[in-house]
Amino acid sequence: MSLLNVSDLHASVITDDQTQPILKGLNLTVEAGEVHAIMGPNGSGKSTLANVVSGRPGYQVDNGAATLEGSPLLELEPYERAQLGVFLAFQYPVEIPGVSNMEFLKASIDSLARARGEEQPNTAQFMRQVRELASSLDLDPAFLKRGVNEGFSGGEKKRNEIMQLLLLDPKLAVLDETDSGLDIDALKVVAEGVNRYRSASNGVVLITHYQRLLDYIVPDFVHVLSNGQIIESGDKSLALELEAKGYAWLT
Amino acid sequence: MTKSSVDQLVEAGTEYHAGFVTDVESETLPPGLDESVVKYISARKGEPEWLTQWRLQAYAQWQQMREPKWAHVHYPPIDFQSISYYSAPKSQVDGPRSLEEVDPELLRTYEKLGIPLHEQAALAGVVPDPAAVGTPAGANVAVDVVFDSVSIATTFKETLAEAGVIFCPISEAVHSHPALVQKYLGSVIPQRDNYYAALNSAVFSDGSFVYIPKGVRCPMELSTYFRINERNTGQFERTLIIADEGSHVSYLEGCTAPMRDENQLHAAVVELVALGDAEIKYSTVQNWYPGDENGKGGIYNFVTKRGVCAGPRAKISWTQVETGSAITWKYPSVVLRGDDSVGEFYSVALTNNRQQADTGTKMIHMGKNTKSTIVSKGISAGGSENCYRGLVRISPTAQNARNFTQCDSLLIGDQCGAHTFPYIENKNNSATIEHEASTSKVSDDQLFACQQRGIETEQAVSMIVNGFCKEVFRELPMEFAVEAGKLLEVSLEGAVG
Numbered sequence: 001m002s003l004l005n006v007s008d009l010h011a012s013v014i015t016d017d018q019t020q021p022i023l024k025g026l027n028l029t030v031e032a033g034e035v036h037a038i039m040g041p042n043g044s045g046k047s048t049l050a051n052v053v054s055g056r057p058g059y060q061v062d063n064g065a066a067t068l069e070g071s072p073l074l075e076l077e078p079y080e081r082a083q084l085g086v087f088l089a090f091q092y093p094v095e096i097p098g099v100s101n102m103e104f105l106k107a108s109i110d111s112l113a114r115a116r117g118e119e120q121p122n123t124a125q126f127m128r129q130v131r132e133l134a135s136s137l138d139l140d141p142a143f144l145k146r147g148v149n150e151g152f153s154g155g156e157k158k159r160n161e162i163m164q165l166l167l168l169d170p171k172l173a174v175l176d177e178t179d180s181g182l183d184i185d186a187l188k189v190v191a192e193g194v195n196r197y198r199s200a201s202n203g204v205v206l207i208t209h210y211q212r213l214l215d216y217i218v219p220d221f222v223h224v225l226s227n228g229q230i231i232e233s234g235d236k237s238l239a240l241e242l243e244a245k246g247y248a249w250l251t
Numbered sequence: 252m253t254k255s256s257v258d259q260l261v262e263a264g265t266e267y268h269a270g271f272v273t274d275v276e277s278e279t280l281p282p283g284l285d286e287s288v289v290k291y292i293s294a295r296k297g298e299p300e301w302l303t304q305w306r307l308q309a310y311a312q313w314q315q316m317r318e319p320k321w322a323h324v325h326y327p328p329i330d331f332q333s334i335s336y337y338s339a340p341k342s343q344v345d346g347p348r349s350l351e352e353v354d355p356e357l358l359r360t361y362e363k364l365g366i367p368l369h370e371q372a373a374l375a376g377v378v379p380d381p382a383a384v385g386t387p388a389g390a391n392v393a394v395d396v397v398f399d400s401v402s403i404a405t406t407f408k409e410t411l412a413e414a415g416v417i418f419c420p421i422s423e424a425v426h427s428h429p430a431l432v433q434k435y436l437g438s439v440i441p442q443r444d445n446y447y448a449a450l451n452s453a454v455f456s457d458g459s460f461v462y463i464p465k466g467v468r469c470p471m472e473l474s475t476y477f478r479i480n481e482r483n484t485g486q487f488e489r490t491l492i493i494a495d496e497g498s499h500v501s502y503l504e505g506c507t508a509p510m511r512d513e514n515q516l517h518a519a520v521v522e523l524v525a526l527g528d529a530e531i532k533y534s535t536v537q538n539w540y541p542g543d544e545n546g547k548g549g550i551y552n553f554v555t556k557r558g559v560c561a562g563p564r565a566k567i568s569w570t571q572v573e574t575g576s577a578i579t580w581k582y583p584s585v586v587l588r589g590d591d592s593v594g595e596f597y598s599v600a601l602t603n604n605r606q607q608a609d610t611g612t613k614m615i616h617m618g619k620n621t622k623s624t625i626v627s628k629g630i631s632a633g634g635s636e637n638c639y640r641g642l643v644r645i646s647p648t649a650q651n652a653r654n655f656t657q658c659d660s661l662l663i664g665d666q667c668g669a670h671t672f673p674y675i676e677n678k679n680n681s682a683t684i685e686h687e688a689s690t691s692k693v694s695d696d697q698l699f700a701c702q703q704r705g706i707e708t709e710q711a712v713s714m715i716v717n718g719f720c721k722e723v724f725r726e727l728p729m730e731f732a733v734e735a736g737k738l739l740e741v742s743l744e745g746a747v748g
Binding site for chain 2: 054055056057058077078079082083087088090093094096097098099103104107108111112115147148164168
C-alpha cells in the first residue's frame with residue numbers, strides 16, 4: 001500500500017463569489033522512504049495540492065481521491081488528517097499571540113498521542129527534548145516561551161516549522177515552499193532538518209520554486225506541475241534541466 | 252492532579268452546569284416593592300434605627316430616579332413590582348449558626364458547585380498539595396456563601412480572628428461592628444449614586460464584610476460565593492471591604508444561578524476602602540446563567556463596584572472574568588484620592604449567543620503622582636454584543652498622573668459585535684495618558700495552523716482565546732487562573748461551527 005496516493009484529483013479554490021478550478025486530474029503516488037519534489041510555474045496548483053491534501057478551508061474537492069496508507073483523507077477534518085500523520089510545513093507560518101510555542105507544541109503532541117491511544121509524554125522530558133531540538137536548528141530556546149511565531153523573522157518561522165516536523169515525526173511531510181525567503185545559511189539548516197527527518201518509513205512532498213533547495217535535499221523524483229496536472233516526471237536531473245531551460249519547453 | 256470547581260463544570264459537558272435548582276424550603280416575600288418591604292427587610296435583620304432610616308432614604312431617592320439608558324444594551328422594561336426582594340432558606344431563619352447547623356441540602360448544593368464549606372478543604376475542592384504543607388496559611392481560602400438573600404456560612408473564622416481580620420456577613424457586622432459599618436457604608440458609593448445602587452441601598456439583603464486591621468497581611472485569600480436559587484427573586488448583595496493602613500487583602504468573588512426561563516435581576520454594590528499604604532486585590536469570576544442560545548432567561552447583572560484609595564500609596568486592583576449573565580452592566584472603578592496611589596483594572600469579558608455586555612472601568616485621579624492601568628479583553632462570539640466603556644478622569648489636583656489603557660477585542664464569527672467607548676477627561680497638563688486599542692478575529696489561518704498539528708477545533712479556539720487573555724489571567728490568583736481558562740472553554744462551546 002502506498003504511503004500517499006492521489007488519483008485524478010480535481011479541486012477548486014473558493015473565492016468570495018465563485019469557485020475557480022485549479023487542480024485538473026492530478027495523480028501522484030509516494031511510497032515510504034521517498035522524497036518527491038513538485039516544481040512548476042506560479043499558479044500551476046502546487047500550494048493548492050498541499051492545502052487540499054491537508055484540508056485547509058477555502059478549497060473544494062470536485063473529483064478524485066487521496067489516501068494515506070489506504071485511508072481516505074478528503075472527507076476528514078484537518079485535525080483528523082494530522083492525527084493520521086499528514087504534516088504541512090506552512091509557506092507563511094501564522095502568529096498566535098499569547099500562546100507560547102511550548103504550550104502549542106505540548107497541545108499538539110498530546111492530541112496526536114491521544115489519537116493514537118498512547119500516553120501523553122512526560123512534560124519535563126518533553127520540554128528538554130524541545131529545547132534540544134531548538135538548539136540543533138539554531139533557534140534560541142528562549143523563543144519557546146514567546147507566542148507562536150510572534151515577532152519571529154521569516155527564517156525563524158521556517159526553522160520553527162522544521163522543528164515541529166522533527167518533533168511530531170509524521171508519516172507524510174508536505175513542505176510548501178519552505179525555502180522561499182531563506183538566505184543560504186537558513187536554507188542549509190532547513191535542509192539538514194529535512195534530511196534528519198527522512199527515513200525508510202516516511203515520505204516527503206517538497207514543493208519548491210527553485211532547484212537550489214534540491215542541492216541540499218536530494219529528491220528521488222521530480223514532477224512538473226502545470227495547469228493543475230503533472231506533465232512531466234523524472235529523477236533529480238529533471239530539476240537541473242528545468243533550471244537551465246525554464247518551464248516553457250514543457251508546456 | 253488537583254481538581255477545581257470549573258473542571259467539574261467542564262466534565263458535565265456543553266450545558267450550563269450550575270443550572271440546577273436546590274429544593275429547600277424558603278421564606279420568600281411576595282413580589283413587590285414599597286416602604287413596608289424596606290422596613291420588613293430591615294426588621295427581619297433586626298437592624299438599628301439609623302440603618303432603617305438609611306434604607307428608607309435610599310428608597311425615596313430611588314423613586315425619584317430613572318433607569319439609565321446610555322448603556323449599549325437592549326432589554327424589555329423591568330417590572331420592579333414583579334420581583335421578590337427577600338428570600339431566605341427557611342432552615343436559616345433562626346439567626347446565626349455554625350457550619351454543623353447548615354441545612355445539608357444547601358451544603359450539597361455547594362458541593363455540587365465545587366465550593367466546599369468544610370474548613371479542612373480549601374476553595375473549589377482544591378485539596379492542598381501535600382508538597383505545600385508547611386507553607387503559610389495562604390494556601391487556604393476562607394469562604395463566605397450568600398444563598399439568595401442571606402449569608403449561609405463563613406469558613407475559617409477563627410483563623411482569621413487570630414490575625415484580627417473580620418470576615419463575616421454584613422448583616423452580622425451591623426451588630427458586631429456597628430461603628431465600622433456606619434462609618435463606611437455608602438462612603439464610596441452613596442445611596443443615590445445611580446439607579447441600581449439606590450435600589451440596592453434600599454433593599455440589600457446580605458453580603459460580605461471585611462476589615463483588615465492596620466499593618467496586617469490577611470493570612471489567606473477571602474472568597475464570597477453568590478448563588479441565586481429562588482424563582483422571581485432578585486439578589487441585592489452588598490459587600491464592604493476596608494483595608495486599614497498598611498494592610499493587604501486578596502478577595503475572590505464567584506457567582507452562579509439556576510437556569511430559569513425568566514430574567515432575574517442581580518444588582519449588587521461593592522465598596523472598597525484602602526487607607527494609606529493598604530492594598531486590596533479584588534478578583535471576580537462571574538458565571539451567572541447567561542440565558543439559552545436564543546436569549547431566553549438569564550441574569551441581568553447590574554452592578555456597581557467602586558474602590559477608593561483614601562490614603563497615600565494605597566492600591567486597588569480589580570480583576571474580572573465575566574462569562575455569564577444575559578446582560579452585564581458593570582464598571583469596577585477606582586477613586587485615586589491619596590497621593591501616589593495606584594488603581595488597576597484587568598478584565599476579560601466573554602459574550603456568546605445572545606449575551607450583551609457593557610463593561611469597563613473608571614479611574615478618577617485626584618491625588619498627585621497617581622497611576623492607573625487598564626487592560627480590557629473583550630471576546631464576542633455567536634450573536635452577542637460586547638462593549639468596553641471606560642473613563643479616565645484627571646482632576647486639576649492630580650499632578651503627574653499617569654494612565655495606561657489597553658483595550659483589545661476579539662471576534663469569533665461574523666454575527667457578533669465589539670464596541671469601544673473610551674472617555675478621557677484631562678484637567679491637568681502634567682498628565683500622561685496612553686490608550687491602545689485593537690480589534691482582531693480568530694482567523695481561519697490560526698485555527699487551521701492548530702488543527703494541522705492535530706489539535707481539535709474547540710481546543711484550538713480555546714487556546715487562541717486564552718492566549719488573547721493571558722495578560723489578565725496572570726493577574727488572577729493561581730487556582731482561579733486555571734478555572735478562568737476552563738470557564739472560557741465551556742462558555743465558548745458551540746461558538747465555532
